[in-house]
Structure formats: C-alpha cells, structure tokens
Amino acid sequence: MKFKSLIASLLVASASLAPTAFAKDITLLNVSYDPTRELYKEVNAAFAKEWKTKTGDNVTINQSHAGSGAQSRAVIDGLKADVVTLALAYDIDVIAEKAKLFPENWQTRLPESSTPYTSTIVFIVRKGNPWKIKDWDDLAKQGISVITPNPKTSGGARWNYLAAYGYSLHKNGNDEKKAQEFVGKIFKNVPVLDTGARGSTVTFAQRGLGDVAISWENEAYLTLQEFGADKFEIIYPPESILAEPPVTLVDKNADSRGTRAVAEAYLQFLYTPEAQGIIAKNHYRPRLASAALASTPQIKLFNISEFGGWKKAQAVHFNDGGIFDKIYQAK
Amino acid sequence: MGRRILSSSIRTFSWRTPSVLPGFGITMGFTLVYLGLLVLLPLAALILKAAGFTWAEFWDVVTAPRALAAYRLSFGAAFIAAAINIVFGVLVAWVLTRYQFPFKRFLDGLVDLPFALPTAVAGIALAALFAPNGWIGSILLPMGIKVAYTPLGVVVALTFIGLPFVVRTVQPVLQDLDKEVEEAAASLGASRAATFRRVILPVILPAAVTGFALAFARAVGEYGSVIFIAGNLPMKSEIVPLLIVIKLEQFDYRGAAAIGTAMLFVAFVLLLIINLLQRWSRNRMGGM
Structure with a gap:
C-alpha cells in the first residue's frame, strides 16, 4: 500500500514536472502568401516567446511564401502545412474541397470569419506623382503604364482586379459591360504581368517600369521602406476593396504530426493585442480597433460579398474562359 | 549487300555485338x-x-488561341536562339580549339557557366541588364529597341542557356580534325572558303546539328530564366511552360497535362526531323 502510493506520488510529480524537465521542440509550418514574410517573422518570434513561458516548449515556426494559388496547390499536393494563411478565402476553400484536409466550414471556426486582419489595395507612384494619378479612372487613361501581377497566379492581383471592377460598377450603376471594358482598358496598359506581388514590386521599383503599381497596402509601405520614401509615394484611391486574407488550421496534417494544440494556439494568438499590434506595425489593418495606427487613411471600402463571394468571383472572372481571359483574347 | 546477308546468316543471330567486356x-x-x-x-x-x-475536349484545350500563341513564342524563340547559337557556338568552338591566347582556359570554363547557374539567377540578371533602366537596356532604348519584357527578351534568355550545347558538341570534333587536312586542301589549290565549305563544314556539321537540337530542346522547356524577362502577357509574351503553370494554379491539372502532352509531341516530332536531317547530311557528306 505504501509502495503503491509512493509510485503514484512519483508519477504525479513527474507528470507535473514534465513540461519543464523535458522541454519539447516543436516545429510548425505556416504556408502563407507572397508579401507576408516580414509580418510572420515578427509574429512567429512573439508567439514562440509566449509559448515558451506558457508551456516551456520550444516552438519553431517555419514559413513558406509564394503566390497564394501556388501555395494552395502545394498543400493539396502534400506540403505538410499545419496552418495556411493565404491571400483569399477561395484558395483555402479549394484545399477543403479537393484534399479534404479540414471541414468546408473552416471559415466559421475563428472570429471575424477567420480573418485576423484586413488590408486594401492602393497605388504606388513615382515621387511627385508626375501623372497626377488620384483614382482608378487615371489608370485606364491612354499612355499610362500600370504594373500589377497576373490575377491567374497571384491572389493580390485578384484583389487588384476586383477593386477596379467594383469601382466601375459603383460608378456606372452596376453596369457589368462598362466594368469589363474598364478593367480591360487598365490591363491594356500593363506591360508586364509578374506571377506574384513581390515580383511586381521589383519590376516597378527596381526595374523602373510603369507609372503606377497597383499593390497591397502593406506591400506599398514596404516598397517605400525598402526602395526609398524619397522615390515613391502611396496614393489612396477614394474607394477600394476590403481584402480579407483568412487563416485556418489544416486539421489532418496537424493531427498526424501531433501539433494541433500549438497550431490552434498560434492562430488564436493572431487575435491577441500583441499580435494585432505587430499586424498594425506592418501596415496591415488589425481587427482590434485599439491596435490600429491613427495614421492609416480611412477610405470607402467594399468587400467580396458584392461579387457573390470568392467561389463565384473566381468562376466568373478568373477561371479559363472567364472575364479576365476575354480581355486578352478580344483582339 | 550480298555479303552482309551471307555473314549474318552464317552466324547465329545475337543482340549483342562481340565485346571483350562481360555483363x-x-x-x-x-x-x-x-x-x-x-x-x-x-x-x-x-x-x-x-x-x-475526350478527343474533342483535348483538341479544344490544346488549340485555344492563347495556347497557339504560346506555342508560337516558345518554339519560335527556341528555334531562333538555337540558330544564333549554332553560328556563334561554332565560332567560339573554333577559336577555343585553333588558337592559343592568354586566359584561354578561363574562357573555356566560362562557356559552361550557363549550365551551372540557376536559371532564375540568369533570368533576373538578364532582366536587370536589359530593363529600360539597365546597363544595356538604357543604351538600346533610345534606338527604339526594347528587349526585356518583350519576345526579344525570351530569345536573349534562351540564347544564353543554349550556348554551351553547340560549343561542347563541336569542340571535340574540331580537336580531332587535323590541321594537315586543311593544309592538304590548300596545297591542292582549294581557296579558304572552299576549304571551309568542303573540308571542315562536312565534318563539324553533324556535331553542330546535334548541338542545335540539344539547345533547341532545352530552350523549349525552359521556365526559370524566361519568366523574369518575358513580360508574361497572354497572347504576346507568354511561354508554354508558364501557361502550364497558370493552369496548374487554377487546379486545372488535366488542362496542364493536355498542353504538356501537346508540347511533348511537337518537340518529339521536331527532334525526330532534326535527327533525320542529321543522318541525311552525314550520309550525303560522306565520311563520319
């Protein structure tokens, strides 16, 4: 009896000591889209610190970045992502649909439709704004050279396209035909279609091509930071789209790797004041109002529901034979 | 002819040619x-x-206007690049085998660099050079020549990656070609042009064509270096491999496979024709 209780107390003691005595080394893989490198680098460091003080375990979060569509395909093809944080909901929907790695209602599992932050689409022009670009209409003018990535391969470019399209719909009383002509005119002004957002930034900022680049808001600030605020300016159009890049746990991968708890905590961490602060600092728009930078301009924003959600927008605009294809084949 | 039939009928048929090595x-x-x-x-x-x-669906996908434009660019640019390389590659091989000069080894090593360099690095370097604000691009721009982000840029990138093929196939042949042969031709009264045309060319042509075929095949499938300099506009400067990638990113695996199959087929037919031409030229030119 005495012996038994001794063992029991030893077991209890070792169990309670376990986290500190044997600090586990955990790795997570966050598969994300193109411009979030800097954001997640900072978020990951903060989360690793928090997790260490909470549990004693060391967590290393590996990041993978590329065009949102390419990343989605990589996960479908077997890249062992614990979490995906992509540019738009459609690219995550497809994973649920094709690879069945998590339930199709994934977007209901976290607050704010699983979108811990938002962003929008703005313009970058050369210093002094020599072409006086103020609004979407200026991008459709003849002789203006516009830089944007390819909507077929880049999530950001799809937001760019829909922002221009939505603007025209509002201006012309929801006239689809006029909107198609309008985005057609903009894309006729595009001399290079890069495959991802970062490639487009380089084309505009480093290669010196184009008079204006359509860009993620955060990518625009990064351009100023990296290539010189004395060379470029950010222009906010009066109206743009509310880009909502969502996140989710990849259940099957996390379960098979035994990382569900930490992966879930990681995603929830994105909603904490600390992470929201990092998000704001990197020029994304935090959900937490108190974390938002006062300097962020408030413009009129419309969201994807105007296009009937991502599934519909993808099918109508970007799939083969969709409206985007017609722009290039109409010649 | 008669003798060949006789000898093979006497010997029992065998797949292997006699060799001292076993296995x-x-x-x-x-x-x-x-x-x-x-x-x-x-x-x-x-x-x-x-x-x-189905056949009809397959045909629709592989003959879509955008796909046709991409085939034209990919095969056209690869052909032009290989043609440039066959001329200048032979020239380079000639200089490297026939003359002695300082830093020859170094220059010789340089030829292989396009093999070793990651193609993305080559593409970015070329795009930086030929962009309107690049070293070469800024010189060409006032003359109205745009290289980066046009089909011309595709040709430049493909020429770069194809260079070693012709040089490395022609070089050994030139090395084996004795100088005495040229001297003999000259002493028999052949002009320099005639010596080149009737003595040297027949010997190196099959090797040069092999180099051409290799450079062409490599260029058709090239992706990494081209996408950085091509501009990637549908119908204009979009190569077939990019079109395939775009289809994949739309989860259109079948469409991507269909275009890949069509490309494979065309490349195979073209390479077959080149091989036949080569055999024909070898027979016609005699020797070898």
Whole structure:
C-alpha cells in the first residue's frame, strides 16, 4: 500500500514536472502568401516567446511564401502545412474541397470569419506623382503604364482586379459591360504581368517600369521602406476593396504530426493585442480597433460579398474562359 | 549487300555485338529499368492525366488561341536562339580549339557557366541588364529597341542557356580534325572558303546539328530564366511552360497535362526531323 502510493506520488510529480524537465521542440509550418514574410517573422518570434513561458516548449515556426494559388496547390499536393494563411478565402476553400484536409466550414471556426486582419489595395507612384494619378479612372487613361501581377497566379492581383471592377460598377450603376471594358482598358496598359506581388514590386521599383503599381497596402509601405520614401509615394484611391486574407488550421496534417494544440494556439494568438499590434506595425489593418495606427487613411471600402463571394468571383472572372481571359483574347 | 546477308546468316543471330567486356544482360536490364523509371514513367503519368479528356475536349484545350500563341513564342524563340547559337557556338568552338591566347582556359570554363547557374539567377540578371533602366537596356532604348519584357527578351534568355550545347558538341570534333587536312586542301589549290565549305563544314556539321537540337530542346522547356524577362502577357509574351503553370494554379491539372502532352509531341516530332536531317547530311557528306 505504501509502495503503491509512493509510485503514484512519483508519477504525479513527474507528470507535473514534465513540461519543464523535458522541454519539447516543436516545429510548425505556416504556408502563407507572397508579401507576408516580414509580418510572420515578427509574429512567429512573439508567439514562440509566449509559448515558451506558457508551456516551456520550444516552438519553431517555419514559413513558406509564394503566390497564394501556388501555395494552395502545394498543400493539396502534400506540403505538410499545419496552418495556411493565404491571400483569399477561395484558395483555402479549394484545399477543403479537393484534399479534404479540414471541414468546408473552416471559415466559421475563428472570429471575424477567420480573418485576423484586413488590408486594401492602393497605388504606388513615382515621387511627385508626375501623372497626377488620384483614382482608378487615371489608370485606364491612354499612355499610362500600370504594373500589377497576373490575377491567374497571384491572389493580390485578384484583389487588384476586383477593386477596379467594383469601382466601375459603383460608378456606372452596376453596369457589368462598362466594368469589363474598364478593367480591360487598365490591363491594356500593363506591360508586364509578374506571377506574384513581390515580383511586381521589383519590376516597378527596381526595374523602373510603369507609372503606377497597383499593390497591397502593406506591400506599398514596404516598397517605400525598402526602395526609398524619397522615390515613391502611396496614393489612396477614394474607394477600394476590403481584402480579407483568412487563416485556418489544416486539421489532418496537424493531427498526424501531433501539433494541433500549438497550431490552434498560434492562430488564436493572431487575435491577441500583441499580435494585432505587430499586424498594425506592418501596415496591415488589425481587427482590434485599439491596435490600429491613427495614421492609416480611412477610405470607402467594399468587400467580396458584392461579387457573390470568392467561389463565384473566381468562376466568373478568373477561371479559363472567364472575364479576365476575354480581355486578352478580344483582339 | 550480298555479303552482309551471307555473314549474318552464317552466324547465329545475337543482340549483342562481340565485346571483350562481360555483363550484357545486367547492363541492358539496368538501362531499361533506369530509362523506364526516369523518363517513361513520368511521361506516362503525364499522358494518363491528359487522357481524362475526350478527343474533342483535348483538341479544344490544346488549340485555344492563347495556347497557339504560346506555342508560337516558345518554339519560335527556341528555334531562333538555337540558330544564333549554332553560328556563334561554332565560332567560339573554333577559336577555343585553333588558337592559343592568354586566359584561354578561363574562357573555356566560362562557356559552361550557363549550365551551372540557376536559371532564375540568369533570368533576373538578364532582366536587370536589359530593363529600360539597365546597363544595356538604357543604351538600346533610345534606338527604339526594347528587349526585356518583350519576345526579344525570351530569345536573349534562351540564347544564353543554349550556348554551351553547340560549343561542347563541336569542340571535340574540331580537336580531332587535323590541321594537315586543311593544309592538304590548300596545297591542292582549294581557296579558304572552299576549304571551309568542303573540308571542315562536312565534318563539324553533324556535331553542330546535334548541338542545335540539344539547345533547341532545352530552350523549349525552359521556365526559370524566361519568366523574369518575358513580360508574361497572354497572347504576346507568354511561354508554354508558364501557361502550364497558370493552369496548374487554377487546379486545372488535366488542362496542364493536355498542353504538356501537346508540347511533348511537337518537340518529339521536331527532334525526330532534326535527327533525320542529321543522318541525311552525314550520309550525303560522306565520311563520319
């Protein structure tokens, strides 16, 4: 009896000591889209610190970045992502649909439709704004050279396209035909279609091509930071789209790797004041109002529901034979 | 003719040519397995994926206007690049084998660099050079020549990656070609042009054509270096490999496989024609 209780107390003691005595080394893989490198680098460091003080375990979060569509395909093809944080909901929907790695209602599992932050689409022009670009209409003018990535391969470019399209719909009383002509005119002004957002930034900022680049808001600030605020300016159009890049746990991968708890905590961490602060600092728009930078301009924003959600927008605009294809084949 | 039939009928038929080295069975078996695993299996998987289409669907996908424009660019640019390389590659090979000069070894080593350099690095470097604000691009721009982000840029990138093929196939042949042969031609009264045309060219032509075929085949499938300099506009400067990637990113695996299969087929036919031409030229030119 005495012996038994001794063992029991030893077991209890070792169990309670376990986290500190044997600090586990955990790795997570966050598969994300193109411009979030800097954001997640900072978020990951903060989360690793928090997790260490909470549990004693060391967590290393590996990041993978590329065009949102390419990343989605990589996960479908077997890249062992614990979490995906992509540019738009459609690219995550497809994973649920094709690879069945998590339930199709994934977007209901976290607050704010699983979108811990938002962003929008703005313009970058050369210093002094020599072409006086103020609004979407200026991008459709003849002789203006516009830089944007390819909507077929880049999530950001799809937001760019829909922002221009939505603007025209509002201006012309929801006239689809006029909107198609309008985005057609903009894309006729595009001399290079890069495959991802970062490639487009380089084309505009480093290669010196184009008079204006359509860009993620955060990518625009990064351009100023990296290539010189004395060379470029950010222009906010009066109206743009509310880009909502969502996140989710990849259940099957996390379960098979035994990382569900930490992966879930990681995603929830994105909603904490600390992470929201990092998000704001990197020029994304935090959900937490108190974390938002006062300097962020408030413009009129419309969201994807105007296009009937991502599934519909993808099918109508970007799939083969969709409206985007017609722009290039109409010649 | 008659003798050949006679000799083969006397000897019992055998797959192997007489050799002092043993191990025909095992090496042949290894060769078949190796080629099967490395080449045929992936190709079979590709065609199987494309086989999900009916004929009509397949035809629609591979003959869409955008796909046709991409084939024209990919095959056209690859052909031009290989043609440039056959001329200048032979020239480079000639200089490297026939003359002695300082830093020859260094120059010789330089030729292989396009093989070793990651193609993305080459593409970015070329785009930086030929962009309107690049070293070369800024000189060409006032003359109205745009290279980066046009089909011309594609040709430049493909010429770069194809250079070693012609040089490295022609070089050994030139090395084996004795100088005495040229001297003999000259002493028999042949002009320099005639010596080149009738003595040197027939010998190096098959090797040069092989180099051309290799450079062409490599260029058709090239992706990494081209996408950085091509501009990637549908119908204008979009190469076939990019179109395939775009289809993949739309989760259109069958469409991607269909275009890949079509491209494979065209490339195979073109390479076959080049091989036949080469055999014909070898027979006609005699020797070799």
